[in-house]
Amino acid sequence: MWGIVGEFMYICTFFNDRTQKGHKNYCYFIEFDCKMRFIGDFSAKTDAKGRVFLPVAFRKILDAEGELRLVLRKDIFQKCLVLYPESVWNAQLDGLRCGLNQWNSKDQMMLRQFVADAEQVELDSQGRLLISKAKLQYAGIEGDVRFLAMVDRVEVWSKQMFEALMEQCDILGGEMEQRFGEKDGIF
Numbered sequence: 001m002w003g004i005v006g007e008f009m010y011i012c013t014f015f016n017d018r019t020q021k022g023h024k025n026y027c028y029f030i031e032f033d034c035k036m037r038f039i040g041d042f043s044a045k046t047d048a049k050g051r052v053f054l055p056v057a058f059r060k061i062l063d064a065e066g067e068l069r070l071v072l073r074k075d076i077f078q079k080c081l082v083l084y085p086e087s088v089w090n091a092q093l094d095g096l097r098c099g100l101n102q103w104n105s106k107d108q109m110m111l112r113q114f115v116a117d118a119e120q121v122e123l124d125s126q127g128r129l130l131i132s133k134a135k136l137q138y139a140g141i142e143g144d145v146r147f148l149a150m151v152d153r154v155e156v157w158s159k160q161m162f163e164a165l166m167e168q169c170d171i172l173g174g175e176m177e178q179r180f181g182e183k184d185g186i187f
Contacts, residue, residue, distance in 0.1 A: 036067070036088065037152070038058055038150070038151065039057075039149045040055070040058075040149050041148050042147045043146055043159065044145045045144055046131065046136065046142075046143055046145055050132065051129065052129060052145050052156075053126070053127055053128050054083075054128070055147050056127070058147065058154060059123070067085040068122065069085075069122055070121050070122065070123070070129065071083070071119070071121070072084075072156075073117045074117050074138055078165070080156060080162070081135055081157075082155055083153060083156055085153070086120075088152045088153055093115070119132065119135075139157065139158055139161070140158040140160070141156070141158045142158065144158070144159035144160070145159060
């Protein structure tokens with residue numbers, strides 16, 4: 001089976017794996033050139049109601065792509081929030097569902113946990129989004145916010161937590177050299 005979802009082309013194969021019970025499902029994604037490329041790191045402040053202005057640079061990209069709705073969820077690795085344009089979220093879900101077996105309870109729990117935390121958010125007429133108190137508390141956001149572009153999505157951080165994380169991670173050059181230094185044509 002194959003198809004196109006947003007900027008992704010997927011190819012899925014289903015076959016009976018004799019080494020284990022049941023069917024195996026393999027899904028390969030081929031990413032097209034993603035039109036939506038966020039760039040930058042911006043500071044903002046939440047108001048008493050939990051509203052925060054999305055940076056103008058990000059709003060312009062969303063407007064140019066006709067993205068009206070966004071999805072906000074907790075990050076699965078860090079204490080921050082992730083803001084997805086709806087088309088990117090949908091492609092993410094399609095990839096996740098394709099890679100999981102609907103008849104496997106652990107896979108279903110993984111999908112359940114991933115989508116249960118998501119909520120749809122929209123910008124108001126002034127370009128603000130409302131972040132729920134529970135999500136603000138999870139991310140440790142108490143006023144100062146950092147928006148970090150992550151290619152096709154945006155991370156929303158507590159300013160203090162982001163700065164503490166970046167102080168710990170002063171290893172970028174060494175890590176990139178180790179991972180890509182011996183490969184030709186990466187950049």
